Amino acid sequence: MMTDVAEQSGETTGARAGGAGGDTTARFGTDEPGAAARIAAIRERIDEIDRTMIALWQERAELSREVGTTRMASGGTRLVLSREREILERFRHALGADGTQLALLLLRAGRGPL
Numbered sequence: 001m002m003t004d005v006a007e008q009s010g011e012t013t014g015a016r017a018g019g020a021g022g023d024t025t026a027r028f029g030t031d032e033p034g035a036a037a038r039i040a041a042i043r044e045r046i047d048e049i050d051r052t053m054i055a056l057w058q059e060r061a062e063l064s065r066e067v068g069t070t071r072m073a074s075g076g077t078r079l080v081l082s083r084e085r086e087i088l089e090r091f092r093h094a095l096g097a098d099g100t101q102l103a104l105l106l107l108r109a110g111r112g113p114l
């Protein structure tokens, strides 16, 4: 029966056949109850963050598409590369090289591939 976040996620890494603590180990990667409880609590927040990020990702892509259609309907360009450079720099400054990669994906989600 599904009883917690870890089971709902379908996580099976570390599964062991039977035995005390085997199920806990399968779900949390440890059979120490205190650690497992803490991990379950942290995972709730992680899942909340993931849902928020997905919703923000989708909202940003919609807004980006709206900017693009508004600009093109007025005879403007599909892209504004100086603006893209600003965004790439913002993410690189905050997150390093991974930030650049993330920003490239974000931009592509809105305006499509170059």
Ligand SMILES: O=C(O)C(=O)C[C@]1(C(=O)O)C=C[C@@H](O)C=C1
Pocket (backbone or CB within 6 Å): 064, 067, 068, 078, 079, 080, 081, 083, 084, 087, 106, 107, 110, 111
């Ligand atoms: O800000 C704009 O002008 C947009 O069109 C949005 C956006 C973005 O997703 O941030 C998308 C395409 C442009 O080349 C620059 C930025």
